[in-house]
Amino acid sequence: MSFCFWWWKLDLITTQDWSISDLEKILQNARELKKNRQISDDLKGKTFVMIFFNPSTRTRNSFAIAMNELGGYPLFFDAEKTWLGQKSESPKDTAKVISRYAHGLGIRIFPNITKWKYGASNQLVRELAKWADIPIINLEDDLYHPCQALADVFTIREKKKKMTGKKFVLSWAYHPKPLPVSVPNSTVLTMTRFGLDVTLVHPKNYELDKTILATARKNAKESGGSLEIVNSFKDGYRDADVVYVKSWGSLKQYGNFPEEKKLRVPYRGKWTIDEAKLDLTKKDSIFMHCLPIRRNIVATDAVVDGSHSVVYDQAENRLHVQKAILLELMK
């Protein structure tokens, strides 16, 4: 949230910037929007510009369709077609100019775009937000993926009703590439704010950013939840209500691919989520993943397609939650 001298605008760069009541408002409105999926004119004449530096399936489609169903205009502005992407134009000028045309600006920018300098992609998002006169929505940078995290909270509440006392496991998985930490960061930051008992399960060398963890602990204290970190499935999965699987690269060799690979390879095959591991959880536990998922590497087909899995509901909820976000920021 940023405050300007003569008016304020709301950005969504990380859920941590928002008050819990503002987040609850989004979730509440999303519930209504899901119950009654219909066409409105709420954002008629409003344009939401989306700059994508990286591929996307859910974010592109769900934001575009959300805008259209709200009567607004979604406008893709692919990074390679902009002068920003060409480094010919400063973020300031891009932000100032788009502010004259559009009513909201989304940006997706992964670590590769800023050469794996930790936090540099988020810095670009923040710089655009600083100069823009319109709301900025983070469509996933190198630190955060707030729209995913909010859709995930929505999904958990939809399936589990109450958050308090529920055990949420964020479980690392092996993947052939070192993936960004945006989803785990946003997950641990957001779930701790909603009072869940969060257990992080990951092998050695895959610790998350200390600052993120410190904030998550503070969140848990305030919300009545908890944060625990363990290195084995046995300890972590016991009696879990929610298992959220996600791979990420080691911060110890961030952006150093050959060295990071050496850390990751020992876990190949051992950190795939299968039915045996899910058997450690509660009978009615749910299995979550933000997709895309490498099947039979991150989790087996039996798990992804199994009765615990809510991955497609999770994907669908992006649409409803983002409608609520767009309305809050642009209406």
Added chain:
Amino acid sequence: MSFCFWWWKLDLITTQDWSISDLEKILQNARELKKNRQISDDLKGKTFVMIFFNPSTRTRNSFAIAMNELGGYPLFFDAEKTWLGQKSESPKDTAKVISRYAHGLGIRIFPNITKWKYGASNQLVRELAKWADIPIINLEDDLYHPCQALADVFTIREKKKKMTGKKFVLSWAYHPKPLPVSVPNSTVLTMTRFGLDVTLVHPKNYELDKTILATARKNAKESGGSLEIVNSFKDGYRDADVVYVKSWGSLKQYGNFPEEKKLRVPYRGKWTIDEAKLDLTKKDSIFMHCLPIRRNIVATDAVVDGSHSVVYDQAENRLHVQKAILLELMK
């Protein structure tokens, strides 16, 4: 057409999957839509997602504008921007997720995307159709181009009124590249179903798929049409009502470019359609091509721009026929 346990959805992957009465219904509705090209709200709030793995002029523009004129939302989802294109995501997950957001899914995928394994691109379309809960429209794969074939039937009927007793020539042409067989396959399959007397004119080594030809013969028998294959213009073009020119690569060296080229090169310059060849046809014959056309290689300027040519009407009819298809599948 696929039947699911609690509801059915209609896909358009090849015209052969549809009954003749369903095809006739499309053509009939397209006639009305062409007569009265106007803006409607028939597909208001409906989204048609289009995944393009390959370039397109007519298909992209005509589908997008068709959707817009029907009040719906056309959403391009370029393959290189999706996780599907990156092989990070299974066709099942892509189909399931898009089904949650959109109301129809189109896909264009040429043989190069699946490494010229004959039928493999069609298999991907069929797999998406298997998992999707929304209608799938084939925007041209490696086997079929059903929307083109239907627009072509529409055009022939528009120009010739009746199909029965009319001689339709599908004529091979030389082209610098080995082009896919999707258009000739769909042409021969569809024209035989509508009772035309189809003559295939192509040189040695350019025989079409035997299974396709067998189905086409069966179609002709049922419709009262016929199918004949000849290797010379003299035999083929005599008294033709319709000459449809199209190049395709030899199935004998499918995907084997240097060897295929050896088969094709002998026909360079000899298989260009010129006015002399058209003189063999009826005075009021029409010249058709699906475009894009390499002028003066596939056919001379005099032919493409001449009085027999209906190529731009043919392109325009894509719009009207596809509107009817979209309405049938998504309304």
Added chain:
Amino acid sequence: MSFCFWWWKLDLITTQDWSISDLEKILQNARELKKNRQISDDLKGKTFVMIFFNPSTRTRNSFAIAMNELGGYPLFFDAEKTWLGQKSESPKDTAKVISRYAHGLGIRIFPNITKWKYGASNQLVRELAKWADIPIINLEDDLYHPCQALADVFTIREKKKKMTGKKFVLSWAYHPKPLPVSVPNSTVLTMTRFGLDVTLVHPKNYELDKTILATARKNAKESGGSLEIVNSFKDGYRDADVVYVKSWGSLKQYGNFPEEKKLRVPYRGKWTIDEAKLDLTKKDSIFMHCLPIRRNIVATDAVVDGSHSVVYDQAENRLHVQKAILLELMK
């Protein structure tokens, strides 16, 4: 403007093709559209197709949003996704086919696309215009950028009220790359038509095309303005009302990059616009640039962000002026 045998259509390829009263009408309507930025149905059901061979920030976004706010449908048709871009399809066929679907066609094509053959990109635009049955809008080719020039006239009039007797300086700047001459050509051609006293300030070897200058002189004579060319800031900037900065490559080594660079390098650092140079102008002078701008190379941050600068208003005015253009051509 082109006249066809049974109806005429208006194209906007260069402002020079239009009468002054037609240009004034655009500016007048743009004023109303800016005063009252609202959603209309004026272009409902109309499609404006835009072919971009090159990147764009302002043109893409402002035309797309203009169309949407007029109730129409903006359809991007990226060059690499078309058969035109693949050289498989002639400009004639592309123009004829799009004319069957859409109601207007824009094209951006820089010199690199036609291998820096001076005027060849403009030739392609003119060829599309020749065959198209719908209005063509030049979104910047290698010779002209008419929409930018009209937005610039609009901005000057907005800031300076009257044009007569006002001194307009078009000032060359150093840039790491040899940029096209489209903006300076259109600027000098258009400003002289509106009665400004135009002073061109550029170093040796950066003379503009003689034909353009001859036409500009003729324009000035007719409008009561003037055209002067000087090689120093001192002479050029004195008492200027408007300073318009723009870099361009030398026509003496057009498309010959290493040789052109030798001509340009001596001016590095010396032809950056800074506050000291702006001090030579009138106290209430305005600083203009079409963006994107390389900050601190073309002009200093202090100038771009300073009190003289109107660069963001200039960018915004693209939207309003283009709305007027779209209405004039497509309504």
